[in-house]
Amino acid sequence: MSMKASTRQVSGVTIVDLSGRITLGEGSVVLRDTIKDLLGKGNKKILLNLGDVSYIDSSGIGELVSAFTSVQRQGGELKLLNLTKKVHDLLQITKLYTVFDVKDDEAVAVGAFSS
Amino acid sequence: MTVQPPVSHTMESTLESVNKAEVMAEQAAAQAGFDEDARGGISMAVREAMINAVMHGNGYSPDKHVSLSFDQAGGNLVITIRDEGPGLDPNAIPDPLAPENLMKQSGRGIFLMRAFMDDVQFHKLEPGTEIILIKRVPGH
Numbered sequence: 001m002s003m004k005a006s007t008r009q010v011s012g013v014t015i016v017d018l019s020g021r022i023t024l025g026e027g028s029v030v031l032r033d034t035i036k037d038l039l040g041k042g043n044k045k046i047l048l049n050l051g052d053v054s055y056i057d058s059s060g061i062g063e064l065v066s067a068f069t070s071v072q073r074q075g076g077e078l079k080l081l082n083l084t085k086k087v088h089d090l091l092q093i094t095k096l097y098t099v100f101d102v103k104d105d106e107a108v109a110v111g112a113f114s115s
Numbered sequence: 116m117t118v119q120p121p122v123s124h125t126m127e128s129t130l131e132s133v134n135k136a137e138v139m140a141e142q143a144a145a146q147a148g149f150d151e152d153a154r155g156g157i158s159m160a161v162r163e164a165m166i167n168a169v170m171h172g173n174g175y176s177p178d179k180h181v182s183l184s185f186d187q188a189g190g191n192l193v194i195t196i197r198d199e200g201p202g203l204d205p206n207a208i209p210d211p212l213a214p215e216n217l218m219k220q221s222g223r224g225i226f227l228m229r230a231f232m233d234d235v236q237f238h239k240l241e242p243g244t245e246i247i248l249i250k251r252v253p254g255h
Binding site: 061 | 130133155159162163166211217218219220221223224226227230
């Protein structure tokens with residue numbers, strides 16, 4: 001299943017709804033290009049909704065890390081929403097779960113961004 | 116659980132091969148009797164080993180191939196991936212969990228292989244690298 005990304009705005013936060021697999025190749029590129037595009041347009045509060053992300057490999061994890069550092073470098077915030085068990089477990093074992101601010105409720109996640 | 120004879124495949128150094136290998140691994144793990152969680156881990160480990168072989172080993176070269184084989188031996192599922200690249204020293208890969216490496220974009224493949232398999236072995240070939248992934252079959 002190829003990766004798809006769509007964006008919407010909620011209270012000044014850009015929510016990126018991702019679906020599919022974030023893996024080496026197309027999936028990673030879609031995420032990278034989406035983040036680059038958003039930052040280029042000045043969107044610095046980004047919430048990645050991973051509720052429909054069925055699979056992520058080490059390259060996909062790398063792209064999440066890269067997205068986090070890119071946004072942070074531009075003075076923004078990136079948070080994660082709705083991790084599946086698989087993605088949650090991968091971020092746990094790679095010690096990245098505590099690096100990201102992870103939420104399981106969209107309203108709470110949006111409210112967690114600095115005003 | 117069904118004991119299967121060894122199966123070997125020669126594959127091109129492409130992302131398509133990586134994806135195919137992942138599916139084959141899931142099927143081999145299912146035939147060996149692993150549950151869903153274990154199958155996911157095994158197929159991920161194979162995916163990471165194939166990425167190493169295709170990308171880092173063979174550099175996506177159309178002149179180089181990857182050999183992938185599945186075997187059940189001694190109560191274990193044994194998966195062997197061989198590339199034709201310059202060779203890999205797993206000890207030279209920085210620890211991805213070390214604080215200074217945590218936010219690096221790459222370097223987690225071998226770690227993930229070790230996380231999901233009971234044993235991961237690296238052997239230098241002439242030329243290339245052989246990665247052997249071993250997982251004990253349930254009930255053995």
